[in-house]
Amino acid sequence: VAFVLIGFMGAGKSTVAAQLAATLGGRALESDTLLEQRLGHSIAHEFQARGEVSFRASEEQVVCELLADVGPRDTVALGGGSVLSESVRTALAEHLTLLLDVDPSVAWERVQASPDGPERPLARDFDAFAALHAERRELYERLADAVLLWAESSSGSAYPVLIGRGLLQSGRERRLAEIWPLDRSRSRPFLISDQTVSTLYAQRLGEVLAEAGPIEILPGESHKTLASAEHVWSELVRTGMTRADHVVALGGGVVGDLAGFCAATYQRGVPVVHVPTTLVAQVDSAYGGKTGVDLPAAKNYIGAYHQPAAVIVDPDTLTTLPAAELAAGWVEVLKTALIAGGELWERVWSSNGCEVDARTIIDCAATKLAIVAADERDSGARQALNLGHTVGHAIETVTGYERYRHGEAVGLGLLVALRLSGAEELRAQVRDLLQARDLPVALDGVAVDVEEILAAIDRDKKRLGTGGVPFVLLSKPGEPRIGCEVSGSELRAAVTELIVS
Ligand SMILES: NC(=O)c1ccc[n+]([C@@H]2O[C@H](COP(=O)([O-])OP(=O)(O)OC[C@H]3O[C@@H](n4cnc5c(N)ncnc54)[C@H](O)[C@@H]3O)[C@@H](O)[C@H]2O)c1
Numbered sequence: 361v362a363f364v365l366i367g368f369m370g371a372g373k374s375t376v377a378a379q380l381a382a383t384l385g386g387r388a389l390e391s392d393t394l395l396e397q398r399l400g401h402s403i404a405h406e407f408q409a410r411g412e413v414s415f416r417a418s419e420e421q422v423v424c425e426l427l428a429d430v431g432p433r434d435t436v437a438l439g440g441g442s443v444l445s446e447s448v449r450t451a452l453a454e455h456l457t458l459l460l461d462v463d464p465s466v467a468w469e470r471v472q473a474s475p476d477g478p479e480r481p482l483a484r485d486f487d488a489f490a491a492l493h494a495e496r497r498e499l500y501e502r503l504a505d506a507v508l509l510w511a512e513s514s515s516g517s518a519y520p521v522l523i524g525r526g527l528l529q530s531g532r533e534r535r536l537a538e539i540w541p542l543d544r545s546r547s548r549p550f551l552i553s554d555q556t557v558s559t560l561y562a563q564r565l566g567e568v569l570a571e572a573g574p575i576e577i578l579p580g581e582s583h584k585t586l587a588s589a590e591h592v593w594s595e596l597v598r599t600g601m602t603r604a605d606h607v608v609a610l611g612g613g614v615v616g617d618l619a620g621f622c623a624a625t626y627q628r629g630v631p632v633v634h635v636p637t638t639l640v641a642q643v644d645s646a647y648g649g650k651t652g653v654d655l656p657a658a659k660n661y662i663g664a665y666h667q668p669a670a671v672i673v674d675p676d677t678l679t680t681l682p683a684a685e686l687a688a689g690w691v692e693v694l695k696t697a698l699i700a701g702g703e704l705w706e707r708v709w710s711s712n713g714c715e716v717d718a719r720t721i722i723d724c725a726a727t728k729l730a731i732v733a734a735d736e737r738d739s740g741a742r743q744a745l746n747l748g749h750t751v752g753h754a755i756e757t758v759t760g761y762e763r764y765r766h767g768e769a770v771g772l773g774l775l776v777a778l779r780l781s782g783a784e785e786l787r788a789q790v791r792d793l794l795q796a797r798d799l800p801v802a803l804d805g806v807a808v809d810v811e812e813i814l815a816a817i818d819r820d821k822k823r824l825g826t827g828g829v830p831f832v833l834l835s836k837p838g839e840p841r842i843g844c845e846v847s848g849s850e851l852r853a854a855v856t857e858l859i860v861s
Contacts, residue, residue, distance in 0.1 A: 361456055363434070367461060368440050374392075374437045377389070391436065443499060444499075461722070508520060513733055523725065537566055547606050549605070550599065575599070607620075612641045613636075616634050632666065647671060647725055658757055675717075687797045688768050693716055700838060704723050746832050752774075754813050754820065780846050780850060809859075813855050
């Protein structure tokens with residue numbers, strides 16, 4: 361099985377194919393280059409001299425030959441229009457077809473800036489270009505086994521994110537082993553999961569499963585601890601994991617954070633592949649490399665930045681997720697939409713219920729990856745992702761990590777952040793959205809006093825030196841403001857309101 365990249369012109373297929381091939385250890389091949397070699401001149405010239413029909417016939421022949429000839433773990437970048445051919449579409453079935461998506465205006469700028477940009481026959485007028493993009497996108501989405509996001513970070517690490525329904529489907533274990541992003545003959549996978557997810561999904565990893573079987577922790581936030589980490593480290597030693605091997609984190613954010621932390625620290629660091637199975641993890645926690653465990657006194661206090669080697673997401677695993685977990689995960693979708701604004705906010709705001717489609721998972725992941733790419737270590741823009749989290753984490757801590765799910769606590773934190781932002785209308789809207797999904801909008805019936813929450817906020821790890829805890833505020837969707845100072849009295853009032861309302 362080869363990895364075949366499809367997508368519109370200007371999506372970056374050639375660049376990403378080269379990077380993916382380096383990760384997979386196979387060759388990077390490009391159909392347009394091969395076609396031009398075969399023709400002896402440029403595609404633009406062929407288009408002009410012989411017309412589109414003749415060009416498509418030559419393209420079909422070259423692409424079909426290429427797809428018949430590629431080896432396992434090779435990466436192929438296909439010309440944007442090559443999938444118009446039925447023979448090409450048939451040949452794709454043998455491979456893993458990955459859609460590299462791109463916004464039409466970004467694609468337009470890239471194409472115009474490329475050396476042959478002015479000559480490209482299908483890129484002469486933006487409106488026609490955008491219309492063609494919309495038309496092709498439908499076809500690409502239908503053909504693709506998964507969407508590929510190429511995650512980059514300022515430290516220079518880069519990794520593939522594959523998001524596709526059915527990637528973990530029962531009966532397709534063999535295929536998953538074939539498309540596994542790390543070379544298993546050199547690096548053995550060691551699976552870490554919680555008991556619930558392990559029972560449901562460990563077998564789906566088939567051949568990827570280490571001989572020793574999954575290392576399991578108990579499910580839930582109260583087990584995201586150093587004690588669980590010690591259990592995992594000990595099991596990795598017992599089962600013979602070496603520095604050449606890698607960890608696979610199969611589960612929600614708790615497993616991802618814990619297994620990522622164990623990977624970051626085991627023998628000073630081994631790679632980790634995330635296979636997230638909750639909404640929180642698929643839209644947020646699996647990306648960006650923050651790993652860690654909680655202390656009784658403070659959440660995520662012990663940890664490390666450790667970027668994944670790859671992330672594999674099957675949205676169909678959400679079908680087994682209990683409704684309350686789905687709702688809690690939806691709060692991270694809401695948070696991401698508030699930060700992103702625009703079309704994502706419109707879609708999330710006007711949605712009913714907590715079910716999200718694959719497109720929304722992809723958009724949330726892409727939003728987070730773009731922010732992390734600009735600021736991996738939380739020194740600037742990345743702090744926006746903490747919207748609602750300062751108070752949310754404090755609530756989780758003072759209630760012993762058992763009363764509220766992470767997403768539920770973040771929902772309450774969002775209400776405080778919007779009160780502090782003076783965004784009354786937006787706060788009311790968010791409150792309605794939470795309430796409509798049976799999510800808490802107040803600390804009902806919980807014996808917790810405001811002082812405890814304020815003390816936990818004060819211990820927040822975003823606090824630097826003796827300064828106050830910087831807050832993320834947001835007056836309008838799409839316009840988060842980081843590093844905001846909030847007075848003690850304003851904070852007390854906003855938290856108190858949550859307790860009494
Ligand atoms: N690292 C980051 O950037 C980041 C970002 C956001 C959240 N987080 C962390 O994520 C954690 C919360 O993650 P979570 O909400 O996924 O919790 P979780 O991992 O505890 O999962 C919730 C529950 O769902 C079960 N479960 C998981 N997948 C399932 C499936 N497909 N079907 C049935 N049951 C399933 C689990 O066993 C668990 O009981 C918190 O610790 C939070 O701090 C980290």
